[in-house]
Amino acid sequence: MHYKGVLLLGLLLSLAACTTVPITERSQLNFVPAGTMLSLSQQQYSEFISKNKVISGTTEAQRVERVGRRIQRGVEQYFQSKGQAGDLANYKWEFKLVDSKEANAWCMPGGKVVVYTGILKYAKTDEALATVMGHEIAHAVAGHGSERMSQTIVAQGGLIVVDQLLADRSPETRALTMGALGIGTQVGVLLPYSRLHESEADRLGLIFMAMAGYDPHSAVGFWQAMAKQGSGSNTASFLSTHPSDERRIRAIEAEMPESLRYYHP
Numbered sequence: 001m002h003y004k005g006v007l008l009l010g011l012l013l014s015l016a017a018c019t020t021v022p023i024t025e026r027s028q029l030n031f032v033p034a035g036t037m038l039s040l041s042q043q044q045y046s047e048f049i050s051k052n053k054v055i056s057g058t059t060e061a062q063r064v065e066r067v068g069r070r071i072q073r074g075v076e077q078y079f080q081s082k083g084q085a086g087d088l089a090n091y092k093w094e095f096k097l098v099d100s101k102e103a104n105a106w107c108m109p110g111g112k113v114v115v116y117t118g119i120l121k122y123a124k125t126d127e128a129l130a131t132v133m134g135h136e137i138a139h140a141v142a143g144h145g146s147e148r149m150s151q152t153i154v155a156q157g158g159l160i161v162v163d164q165l166l167a168d169r170s171p172e173t174r175a176l177t178m179g180a181l182g183i184g185t186q187v188g189v190l191l192p193y194s195r196l197h198e199s200e201a202d203r204l205g206l207i208f209m210a211m212a213g214y215d216p217h218s219a220v221g222f223w224q225a226m227a228k229q230g231s232g233s234n235t236a237s238f239l240s241t242h243p244s245d246e247r248r249i250r251a252i253e254a255e256m257p258e259s260l261r262y263y264h265p
Contacts, residue, residue: 021143032149052100067130069093075088105132111140127209131205131219134209138208202252202255206258213263215263216256223249223252
């Protein structure tokens, strides 16, 4: 490793903040400034939107917007009640439906939510869609993108540093960003962290959909239906880094009492 890289890595680690995930209270390594993540995600989001077909004005597009806004309001009200509204102050929420056969969805830091049309055949009700969107929004609210990028920088020996991310738009930086935002494919040493994030997003997603007035019990049926389709190519990307079907459903059932405390239909 270059001497400068060692110094930069040491500096980053010395300044690293062990932040806490809302509700779960899990400590996480996070030394990527929020402003950096928001800037990176906005760039990648704008690029994605410009290159893909966004569907608007249809019943399904309106449903994505409606469900997303309900979850947004529920999450914002919760943070406000805890005196933490500032944590979401820089969020510029958007909820887009994109034409794609892929059964997938994601949320970037800052509240940029994209749902692919391919997942709607599994999420046929508002409750099922809320399961998907609550899960993806949980990734952003929990800071999983910043945590994953912090882990990646450490794993790469500090040779890619935070202050270079905005200046360097190389393919390597783009790949790092997309991976950190949960859009790229995660392999090797970071895969266990990704599964941890997926399990945490399942738990928070249940709570977020409950905050929005959607019955979290419906999440069990949705994941059971997805499990039956798990071997199909269209669902592979959505399920590839998730816990096993049986383990996930058991965990969701165990977490149901917690999420029901937030449910007010």
